[in-house]
Amino acid sequence: MSKPGRNDDCPCGSGKKFKHCHGQGAQAPLPPSFGPAVPNPIETNQLISLLNTRQYARAEVAAQSLIDRYPTLGFVWKMRGLAQLMRGKNPLDSFSQAAMLSPNDPEVHCNLANALQRHGRLQEAADSCQRALALAPSMVEALNTLANVLVDAGQIEDAIEIYGRALALKPNYIDALCNLSNALGRHGNFTAALEVARRALAITPTAEVHSNIGHALRALGDFEGALGSYQQALSLDPNHAVSLVSMGVLLRDLGRLEEAAGHHLRAVQVSPNYAEGYTQLGLVLQDMGRVPDAIETHRRSLSLRPSDAATRLALAMALRSLGRFDDAKQWAEQTQSLVPTYAQGHVVLGHLAADRGDFAAADASYRRALELDADSVEACIGLGRYGVSRYADAWLENAQRLLSKPQPLRSKVDLHYAIGECLDQAGDQAAAFEAFKAANEASKAYGFRHDPAASAANIDRIISLFDGNTVATPAGGTDESSVPVFVVGMPRSGTSLVEQILASHPAVHGAGEASFWVAAASQYKAALEKGEPTDDLVKKFAGDYVKALGELAPDASRVVDKLPANYLNLGLIHKALPNAKFIHVRRDPRDNCLSIYSHNFAITHPYSMDLQTLATEYQEYQRLMAHWRAVLPESALLEVRYEALVDDLEGESRRMLEFLGLAWDPACADFHRTERIVVTPSKRDVREPVYTRSIGRSERYAAFLGDLEGLSAS
Numbered sequence: 001m002s003k004p005g006r007n008d009d010c011p012c013g014s015g016k017k018f019k020h021c022h023g024q025g026a027q028a029p030l031p032p033s034f035g036p037a038v039p040n041p042i043e044t045n046q047l048i049s050l051l052n053t054r055q056y057a058r059a060e061v062a063a064q065s066l067i068d069r070y071p072t073l074g075f076v077w078k079m080r081g082l083a084q085l086m087r088g089k090n091p092l093d094s095f096s097q098a099a100m101l102s103p104n105d106p107e108v109h110c111n112l113a114n115a116l117q118r119h120g121r122l123q124e125a126a127d128s129c130q131r132a133l134a135l136a137p138s139m140v141e142a143l144n145t146l147a148n149v150l151v152d153a154g155q156i157e158d159a160i161e162i163y164g165r166a167l168a169l170k171p172n173y174i175d176a177l178c179n180l181s182n183a184l185g186r187h188g189n190f191t192a193a194l195e196v197a198r199r200a201l202a203i204t205p206t207a208e209v210h211s212n213i214g215h216a217l218r219a220l221g222d223f224e225g226a227l228g229s230y231q232q233a234l235s236l237d238p239n240h241a242v243s244l245v246s247m248g249v250l251l252r253d254l255g256r257l258e259e260a261a262g263h264h265l266r267a268v269q270v271s272p273n274y275a276e277g278y279t280q281l282g283l284v285l286q287d288m289g290r291v292p293d294a295i296e297t298h299r300r301s302l303s304l305r306p307s308d309a310a311t312r313l314a315l316a317m318a319l320r321s322l323g324r325f326d327d328a329k330q331w332a333e334q335t336q337s338l339v340p341t342y343a344q345g346h347v348v349l350g351h352l353a354a355d356r357g358d359f360a361a362a363d364a365s366y367r368r369a370l371e372l373d374a375d376s377v378e379a380c381i382g383l384g385r386y387g388v389s390r391y392a393d394a395w396l397e398n399a400q401r402l403l404s405k406p407q408p409l410r411s412k413v414d415l416h417y418a419i420g421e422c423l424d425q426a427g428d429q430a431a432a433f434e435a436f437k438a439a440n441e442a443s444k445a446y447g448f449r450h451d452p453a454a455s456a457a458n459i460d461r462i463i464s465l466f467d468g469n470t471v472a473t474p475a476g477g478t479d480e481s482s483v484p485v486f487v488v489g490m491p492r493s494g495t496s497l498v499e500q501i502l503a504s505h506p507a508v509h510g511a512g513e514a515s516f517w518v519a520a521a522s523q524y525k526a527a528l529e530k531g532e533p534t535d536d537l538v539k540k541f542a543g544d545y546v547k548a549l550g551e552l553a554p555d556a557s558r559v560v561d562k563l564p565a566n567y568l569n570l571g572l573i574h575k576a577l578p579n580a581k582f583i584h585v586r587r588d589p590r591d592n593c594l595s596i597y598s599h600n601f602a603i604t605h606p607y608s609m610d611l612q613t614l615a616t617e618y619q620e621y622q623r624l625m626a627h628w629r630a631v632l633p634e635s636a637l638l639e640v641r642y643e644a645l646v647d648d649l650e651g652e653s654r655r656m657l658e659f660l661g662l663a664w665d666p667a668c669a670d671f672h673r674t675e676r677i678v679v680t681p682s683k684r685d686v687r688e689p690v691y692t693r694s695i696g697r698s699e700r701y702a703a704f705l706g707d708l709e710g711l712s713a714s
Contacts, residue, residue: 038070038073039066039069039070039073039076043062043066044075046062047059047062047063047066047076047079048079050062050083051079051082051083051086054086056083056086056087057083057087059079059082059083060080060083060084060087060089063076063077063079063080063083064080066079067080072101073101074097074098074099074100074101074102074105074108075098075102075105077094077095077097077098077101078094078095078098078102078105078107078108078111080094081094081095081098081111081115082111085111085114085115088272088273090115091111091115092112092115092116092118092119095108095111095112095115096112096115098111098112099112099128104135105135106131106132106133106135106136106139106142107132107139107141109128109129109131109132109135109142110128110129110132110139110141110142110145112125112128113125113126113128113129113132113142113145113146113149114145116128117145117148117149117152118304118305119306120152120305120306120307120308122149122152122153122307125145125149126146126149126150126153129142129143129145129146129149130146133146138169140166140169140170140173140176141175143162143163143165143166143169143176144163144166144173144175144176144179146162147159147160147162147163147166147176147179147180147183148179150162151179151182151183151186152307152308153339154309154339154341154342156183156186156187157187159183160180160183160184160187163176163179163180163183164180167180172203174200174203174204174206174208174209177196177197177199177200177203177209178197178200178208178209178212180196181193181194181196181197181200181212181215181216182212182215184196185215185216185219188375190216190219190220191216191220193212193215193216193219194213194216194217194220196212197209197212197213197215197216198213200212201213205236206236206237207233207234207236207237207240207242207243208233208240208242208243210229210230210232210233210236210243211229211230211233211240211242211243211246213229214226214227214228214229214230214233214243214246214247214250215246217229218249218250218253219406220406221405221406222406223250223253223254223406226250227247227250230243230246230247230250231247233246234247239270239271241267241268241270241271241274241277242267242274242276244263244264244266244267244270244277245263245264245267245274245276245277245280247263248260248261248262248263248264248267248280248281248284249280251263252280252283252284252287252408253408253409253410254408254409254445255409255410255443255445255446255447256447257284257287257288257446257447258447260280260284261281261284261285261288264277264278264280264281264284265281267281268281273304274304275301275302275304275305275308275311276301276305277301278297278298278300278301278304278311279297279298279301279308279310279311279314281297282294282295282297282298282301282311282314282315282318283314285297286314286317286318286321287410287603288603289603289604291318291321291322292322294314294318295315295318295319295322298311298314298315298318299315302315307338309335309338309339309342309344309345310344312331312332312334312335313331313332313335313344313345313348315331316328316329316331316332316335316348316352317348317351319331320351320352320355320679321679323511323512323514323677323679325352325355325356325677328348328352329352332345332348332349332352333349335348336349341372342372343368343369343370343372343373343376343379344369344373344376344378346365346366346368346369346372346379347365347366347369347376347378347379347382349361349365350362350363350365350366350369350379350382350383350386351382353365354382354385354386354683354684355677355678355679355683356675356676356677357675357676357678357683357687359386359387359388359684359687360388362382362386362387363383363386363387363388366379366380366382366383366386366387367379367383367387370383375402375405377402377407377411377414377415378411378414380395380398380399380402380415380418381399381414381415381418383395384399384418384421384422385418385421385684386683386684390425390684391421391422391425391426395422396419396422396423399415399418399419399422400419402415403415403416403419409442409445409446412442413439413442413443413600413602414439414600416435416436416438416439416442417435417436417439417598417599417600419435420432420433420434420435420436420439420598421598423435424598429700429701429704430703430704432598433701433704436597436598439600440597440602440608440609440610441609443600443602443609444602444609446602446603448602448603448606448609449606450606450607450609450610450613450617452607452613452616452617452620455607455616455617455620456620458568459620459623459624462568462571462624462627463624463627465528465571466570466571466572466575466631467631468630468631470571470575471571471574471575471631471632472631473575479539479542479543479545479546479576479577480578480579481542481546481549481577481579481580482558482579482580482581482661483546483549483550483556483557483558483559484545484546484549484558484559484561484573484577484580484581485502485508485558485559485560485561485580485581485582485583485660486560486561486562486563486566486570486573486580486581486582486583487499487502487560487561487562487564487583487585488562488563488564488565488566488567488570488582488583488584488585489564489567489584489585489586489587490564490567490587490592490596490618490621491564491565491595491596491599491601491605491608492587492592492595492596492599492681492682493564493585493586493587493592493642494585494587494640494642494645495562495564495585496562496678496680496682496683496685496686497642497645497671497682497685497686497690498562498583498585498640498645498656499512499560499562500671500672500674500676500678500686501649501653501656501668501671502558502560502656502657502660502668503560503671503674503676504665504667504668504670504671504673504674505558505657505662505665505667505668506665506667507556507557507558507662508556508557508558508559508560508660508662509552509553509556509558509559509560510559510560510562510676511549511552511553511559511560511561511562512561512562512677512678512679512680513561513562513563513564513680514561514563515563516544516545516548516561517541517545517561517563517566517569517572517573518563518565518566518569520541520545520569520572520576521568521569521572523537523541524537524538524541524572538572538575538576539576541572541576542576542577545576545577546577557662558581558660558662567584567621567624567625567628568624570582570628570632570637571628571631574632574636578636580636581636581638581659581660582628582632582636582637582638583638583640583656583659584625584628584637584638584639584640585640585641585642586639586640586641586642586713587641587642587643588642588643588695588696588698588713589618589622589708589711589712589713590698590705590708590711591694591695591696591697591698592618593611593614593615593618593698593705593708593711594697594698594701594705594708595694595697596608596614597611597614599681605617611705611706611707611708612707614707614708615707615708615710615711618711619710619711638655638656638659640652640655640656642695643695645690646690646691646692646695647692649669649690650668650669653668653669671686672686672687672688672689
């Protein structure tokens with residue numbers, strides 16, 4: 001902030017020219033009848049100098065000292081607010097007080113608008129901008145801030161018009177050019193966004209301008225060009241938070257998740273109050289399966305930017321991943337009511353409706369999303385999979401149109417899988433297999449690798465650790481609860497169907513897929529490697545798990561945990577919970593492997609991306625299950641064949657209930673009518689009566705499954 005000119009308004013808020021007020025030299029405080037007491041202009045100029053020389057901590061102290069002596073002087077409250085802003089602190093109280101004390105100062109109303117916007121108080125922010133513009137109609141900073149507020153409110157077209165007004169008054173106004181470029185991108189006009197960004201580049205080649213060029217190039221599908229622009233931005237300013245985050249977003253699009261996380265983490269380290277950095281970091285953490293960390297990161301973002309719709313919806317999806325459906329639904333519904341024209345809000349509501357089996361509501365939500373954004377890949381795929389008419393005729397044409405456009409890796413992969421499902425449904429197995437293969441090949445760009453030798457060594461270790469003697473000797477103080485039931489097997493083997501049948505019984509609660517024993521096994525392994533005793537640890541696992549089940553379903557006689565991969569942990573679980581029951585679901589190996597290959601398991605099961613490694617992993621799974629059959633008591637483990645269950649639903653269901661010590665209930669035969677949340681890819685299947693179309697499916701793909709030839713039923 002520079003020293004006011006003689007003909008400028010005095011910064012004290014008196015409304016007088018500076019030359020007639022504090023520009024006259026030493027000045028005594030005015031009597032109360034003539035106005036507020038004011039500081040010596042030397043003190044005022046010193047305060048301005050501290051701000052100009054970026055000594056923000058000293059400026060805040062100096063401003064507070066003046067406030068203590070002149071509490072009714074709006075100017076010093078404004079100075080404190082500016083110092084706080086530059087220190088990353090919350091200036092809202094300071095600017096609010098300044099606006100009340102200096103109602104005729106347009107700058108302070110603009111400052112207040114910026115602070116209100118950061119707190120998500122968008123209507124109040126817009127009102128403050130309008131007050132500034134009423135006082136100074138040509139104030140480009142107020143026009144720019146008002147347009148920013150409208151962008152946050154989803155009123156992009158209005159924002160673009162107001163940025164234009166600001167630039168008509170000041171054509172080389174860099175802030176407005178950069179913001180206009182971003183707004184045009186949000187509006188889908190990426191060519192115009194690129195043009196505006198290059199116009200800004202010709203004026204001032206800053207990191208922000210290069211970053212904006214990168215945004216536009218990325219949206220236009222020029223990922224290499226975007227990468228170059230972001231690198232150019234970071235070469236100019238290695239700590240430019242916006243460019244760090246933009247680079248991270250692009251790296252995520254390319255499937256380079258570790259690098260993406262690193263850039264986002266660096267952004268929030270150099271700019272701890274940059275909300276978008278936390279949002280994007282949270283999204284990458286979700287992709288990496290670190291959902292609790294993602295939730296914490298999204299909450300940090302929302303503490304800085306409470307009204308941001310994208311972050312609120314990202315949090316909803318993370319909560320959904322942890323089974324907190326009511327919380328997820330609340331966040332999604334609140335966000336949709338705040339920004340009803342935001343397509344992604346309707347997409348998330350569609351996902352949540354499909355989870356609870358309300359496919360009519362899901363259909364309506366996905367269609368509304370596509371009305372708002374015809375290029376929404378998530379809405380397109382959701383409508384195909386979970387709409388009322390699955391993969392209707394027009395769907396394939398639209399999906400192929402989207403696939404022809406530049407897409408982030410995750411969208412490209414998901415489209416290939418969905419197109420494969422559509423073609424499979426149409427009976428074109430050759431084209432369907434090519435789509436599934438394209439999806440898996442594209443997924444390899446994520447960098448997740450499967451090491452068959454390491455997997456085999458892990459199975460060897462488990463078999464060695466949990467031999468017959470170890471399994472037959474429970475840890476001291478284990479929990480005798482008979483509540484836990486574990487449904488295990490390979491993915492896509494029928495575990496969701498078994499859980500749905502059991503959860504239809506009034507005495508049973510279906511808990512979905514819990515990761516408790518995956519984490520417990522990791523801790524157990526670490527303790528063994530350190531040579532530490534494990535009995536107390538196993539006892540703690542048992543107590544914590546049974547307590548969690550009691551809190552989840554206090555009235556249930558049995559609680560089903562259907563994480564398929566728990567087949568790796570049966571020895572540890574039996575050691576901790578000797579009365580727990582295990583139901584192992586087996587399916588024809590070739591049918592099972594084809595189903596895995598045709599679904600997106602790249603992150604959680606990297607072996608799924610290649611038929612050869614898939615076959616090898618399947619054989620390792622068979623080897624371990626043969627071991628469990630040999631060492632676990634017959635009373636602990638029940639084998640259920642998917643094909644037998646489909647052929648004799650009631651007979652096999654009765655057998656499972658008898659194994660669990662439960663009487664038959666007819667609701668189990670009508671499992672598809674049971675209302676409960678299901679988030680696995682089988683969410684639609686378990687809402688249909690039992691069907692046989694998946695049995696022998698691999699025969700229709702025999703020409704493409706040579707790598708699975710060596711598999712046989714165990």
